[in-house]
Amino acid sequence: MRLLGAWVSGFGRSCAVAAVCLAVPGVWAAAVAWGIWWGATNPWSWSAPVLLVVAGTIGLARPVCQAARRLVARWSGTTIPGGYRRAVPVTRLSTGYWWNGFSYERTRRDALMDQRWRLRWRDPANLRDLRFVAVAPLTAGLVAALPPGGLAVAVLGSASAQTSVRVAGAVGALVLLAAAPWAWRLLEPVAVRFLRPSPAMALADRVEELTVQRADVTVAQAAEIRRIERDLHDGAQARLVALGLSLATAQRLMDRDPEAARALMREAQAGATASLAELRELIRGISPPVLSERGLLDAVRALALDSPLEVSVRAEGALELDAPIESALYFAVAELLTNAAKHARATHARITIRRDATALRVEVEDDGRGGAAVRSGGGLDGLRRRLAVFDGTMEVTSPPGGPTVAIMMVPCESW
Incomplete structure (x- = not known):
């Protein structure tokens, strides 16, 4: 059963990686098909497919890269910083003009609009994203497409009476069985290599x-x-x-x-x-007394007992943390449980605390209705900023309907 579960999980992850990495080539293929179909009647048929390729590539580059980061963070625990330029607060000066970090505008609306366009189109990360959507289909996307491709060939081969097609179907079935558990794993090294910020961007x-x-x-x-x-x-x-x-x-x-x-x-x-x-x-x-007296793990367990949710706590590895880091993680877990009970209407939650050689990972998952997002100035954004003081990160995955998964990572080399 465990092998079957690993195979099914690997097949699903391979399909997800293939869908993400091949989204832009899918737009290219659609543009070529449109140009061939339209070219029979219109001599200017090349213009619309070219515009579709350009607009589709630029428009999908950032969503594809963000989806790849989320998949890597969820499956392997490796957090890849986005490296995108962040918006600074728009400030009104004594002269009456609004400063948005780039220019002065007469109204706040004009300042926000100018800031949004400058951040979107003048961000050096755009070139990095375009490089990833060009490399990913030929590496992680191609390998991840083997299981679903093998399944399609196997189905077509089983439905045909020709010997050559049936042999091809058998080969497709072998490829499906052999590649499904592993084909998605290439996404992590490719994403880490091509999506991490450059030294200048990181600085x-x-x-x-x-x-x-x-x-x-x-x-x-x-x-x-x-x-x-x-x-x-x-x-x-x-x-x-x-x-x-x-x-x-x-x-x-x-x-x-x-x-x-x-x-x-x-x-x-x-x-x-x-x-x-x-x-x-x-x-x-x-500072909760149980936190200073017994440490983070027992404090989180006490928090779970006081929570209106049914909370399970699991820990792996020794936890010897500095007091400020323990406090930041404790209050972050407390706020996430409060949000799950108050806003997400959850009934169950699971807290996993794991430490490896490089970082401490705290994962809080609830079965609420989802829809949570890290919005600028919101509570989750405040948690992210508090963890950033210790070079920590927080990633939240919360599709509509749930579940909501918050992953907090804090480096631990210096502990």
């Missing part, structure tokens, strides 16, 4: 990322300080002030109205208990 991205991280850390620290001050002022501080007033009043009433004094003492005791609970909750929000 520019790193400088930009560090600039954004510095701003994020400053804003996050200020917001956290304000939150702690607000929680102390509105919660524990107010209760402690009321506790002091109750004790002072009880002291004055002790001689002339002992019963009222004892009632105030009981209220003061309840107030002290509530204040202690609020302070513990505040400390838990800053």
Whole structure:
């Protein structure tokens, strides 16, 4: 059964790789067929197929590359950075003009439109994507097409009475059986070789990322300080002030109205208990005690027990992490479980923590309705930025209808 499952899985993955890598050649073939069909009646028939080839290649290059990265990340755990230029916030200046990182515009709408077009068409990553869609069909796409091609030949051979065709069908069946478990594996080395950012792109991205991280850390620290001050002022501080007033009043009433004094003492005791609970909750929000005392794995297991979902936790390898990294991963897992219960309406979740020689991988999967995306300024984007402080990455796969899979990777060479 295990071999059958591996064969079926390999065949499905090979079909997916073939569909991704051969999407652009499929457009080329459609353009050639259109030109042949139209050329019989129109001498200008070459123009439309050429436009279709150019538009299809440019339009499909980035989606094909992004799909290849997602497949590699999901199947092998290898995260290939996109290396695309990111949009900076559009800012209004004192002169009334809007700055989008490239030019000044009169309105915010014009600034956003100009920024979007510049990022899309002047990104150096476009040439890298075009190179991949030219190389992938002849390497990973060609190999991945062997299992579905073998299946087609085997079906045609079984339906024919000619000996030569039946022999070809038998050969196709052998190719199908032999290649299905392995044909998809060529995608990873090809994608890593041709889709990784160039050194110049990686350096520019790193400088930009560090600039954004510095701003994020400053804003996050200020917001956290304000939150702690607000929680102390509105919660524990107010209760402690009321506790002091109750004790002072009880002291004055002790001689002339002992019963009222004892009632105030009981209220003061309840107030002290509530204040202690609020302070513990505040400390838990800053750094959960179980995280500092027992480490990430036990903290995640405690989180799973408190979650309204049915959560299973599995860990592989020793986990000896620095406290800031443990905290970032813990709160990331907590937010993903909260999103799964609150927004995705999930009932089950699975957390897998695995460490190898180069990185720690934390995978959170739920059976919710899907549709989650990393949008600029959203909660998932905040998680990604927090992990980026430690050179970590987060990839989210969430098709409509689910499941949602979030994969967080943090390098561990220096631990």
